[in-house]
Each structure stands twice: as structure tokens, then as C-alpha cells.
Amino acid sequence: MRLAHRMAIESEWIRADMVEVSEFPYLITRYQVMGVPLTVVNETTFIEGARPESAFVEEVLSALSASSESET
Amino acid sequence: MAFLDERTRQELQRRWAELVHPVRLVFFTQELECPTCRETGQLLRETAELSEKIHLDVYNFQLDREQVEAFGVDKIPATVVMGERDYGIRFYGIPSGYEFASLVDAILAVSQGDSGLSPETREKLRRVKEPLHIQVLVTPT
Numbered sequence: 637m638r639l640a641h642r643m644a645i646e647s648e649w650i651r652a653d654m655v656e657v658s659e660f661p662y663l664i665t666r667y668q669v670m671g672v673p674l675t676v677v678n679e680t681t682f683i684e685g686a687r688p689e690s691a692f693v694e695e696v697l698s699a700l701s702a703s704s705e706s707e708t
Numbered sequence: 709m710a711f712l713d714e715r716t717r718q719e720l721q722r723r724w725a726e727l728v729h730p731v732r733l734v735f736f737t738q739e740l741e742c743p744t745c746r747e748t749g750q751l752l753r754e755t756a757e758l759s760e761k762i763h764l765d766v767y768n769f770q771l772d773r774e775q776v777e778a779f780g781v782d783k784i785p786a787t788v789v790m791g792e793r794d795y796g797i798r799f800y801g802i803p804s805g806y807e808f809a810s811l812v813d814a815i816l817a818v819s820q821g822d823s824g825l826s827p828e829t830r831e832k833l834r835r836v837k838e839p840l841h842i843q844v845l846v847t848p849t
Contacts, residue, residue: 637810639825640842641789644796646823647833650840654810656801657845659744660783667845674845693829700838 639692640675711751717758723812724759727819731762734788736781738769744802748785751804755811761819787811791818805849 640652657663657672667676675683675692681699683692712720735752737745749766756764767775769784779788787799789811795818803811817824825833 637807637844637846638813640844641795641797641810641814642817642823642825643829643833643840643842645817645821646825646830647836647840648796649836649838650833650842651796651798652842653798653800653844654803654807655843655845656744656799656803656807656848658847659785659801663845669845672845672847676843676845678839678841689826689829693832696840696842697832697836699840700836 637673639689640696643693643696710754711747712754717754720755720758720812723816724761726816727759727761729761729791729819729821731815731819732788732790733762733764733815734775734779734790735764735766736769736772736776736779736784736786736788737766738784742769742784745785747804748787748802751802751808752787755815762815789814789818791821802848807846807849 637654644650644652655663657669667674671684673686677683677696677699680702681695683695687695733752733756735749737749752764756762769776781798783800785800785802787803788794789797789799797814797818799807799811
């Protein structure tokens with residue numbers, strides 16, 4: 637969680653939510669949560685489990701290339 | 709009954725000595741049909757009262773629609789942690805247990821206006837020019 641919030645501080649394009657998902661059961665269904673932490677980026681990219689900083693950042697940023705094929 | 713025990717309060721007071729700029733906690737709540745709203749409000753009050761640099765604003769999710777819209781919150785309890793500006797940091801649900809440490813970390817980071825991330829990560833994030841919405845789903849610990 638700390639990494640995501642810190643990324644939000646670093647970039648004005650990034651916002652980061654902690655979601656205590658047991659309080660919002662509909663999200664367990666929507667994102668088919670099997671385990672936590674589960675990170676959902678732009679509704680399209682899913683990261684299961686925790687990661688070191690560099691790996692987490694790479695996977696979060698992969699959401700951008702997933703949504704815009706033209707970027708290299 | 710206090711939410712934070714004496715040891716946690718002392719630890720927090722020690723951490724809050726590192727605060728630099730004022731921090732604003734914006735809390736969205738309602739009385740009914742929100743089992744953890746009351747507890748979350750108490751946790752935030754006890755957290756904020758240990759430093760004059762931390763200010764807590766409380767809004768009603770049903771009635772204060774203008775603020776709800778302005779901060780873009782869509783469920784409650786919701787807590788915005790902001791410093792000199794709104795960095796886009798939100799906590800949905802009660803930030804207790806392990807996530808209380810995340811709340812403390814977020815408060816310190818926005819107060820210091822520094823992400824603390826590595827130079828490599830900062831460089832990568834500088835290239836981001838499109839919105840990224842990160843939701844980290846957790847369960848109580």
C-alpha cells in the first residue's frame with residue numbers, strides 16, 4: 637500500500653486507493669478477489685501479492701502500454 | 709474507550725515530530741448503514757489530536773455532495789490524506805491493523821512532500837502522462 641500512495645505523491649497523474657475490501661463485498665465479486673493484496677490498475681491490470689518497488693512500478697506502468705498499443 | 713492504546717499514542721507522538729507541512733485528513737462518513745464509519749472517525753480523531761499539524765475535516769457522505777464530488781469519493785468510510793495539495797491518496801474502509809501503518813506513512817510522506825522513492829522509480833514516473841488509478845485491495849489484519 638505504501639508504494640502505491642508514494643507513487644501518487646510522485647506523479648500528479650497517479651491516484652491510489654487503499655480499499656479494505658471486506659467492507660465492500662461487491663468489489664470482491666467485481667475483481668474476483670482470491671487473495672490479498674490484490675492491486676487493480678485502471679480496471680485492466682491485476683497484480684497479485686506484494687512486490688519490491690522496481691517490480692511493482694513496472695507492473696503498474698504496464699497498464700499504460702496495455703491500453704495504448706502505439707506507445708513504445 | 710480510546711481506539712489507540714498508550715504505547716501506540718507515544719509511538720505516534722514520536723513519529724509526528726517528523727511532520728513538516730500541515731496535513732489535512734478529509735473524512736467522509738454517515739450515521740447509518742456504515743458499520744465501520746464510527747470507529748474510523750474515532751481512529752482519525754485520536755490520530756489527528758496528537759499533532760497540531762494534522763487537521764481533520766468531517767463531511768457527511770449523503771449531505772455534503774459538493775465535497776463528495778470535489779474529492780471524488782464513491783464509498784464510505786473514505787479518508788483523503790492531503791498535504792499542500794491533494795495527491796490523490798484515499799483510504800476506503802477503516803485503516804486499522806497493518807493499514808494503520810500505511811496511514812501513518814502516508815501522513816508523513818505528504819507532510820514532507822517527498823515520496824521517498826528511488827531515483828530510478830522517479831525517472832520512470834516522470835514519463836507518465838496519462839491517468840493511472842491504483843486500487844490496492846486488502847483485508848483486515
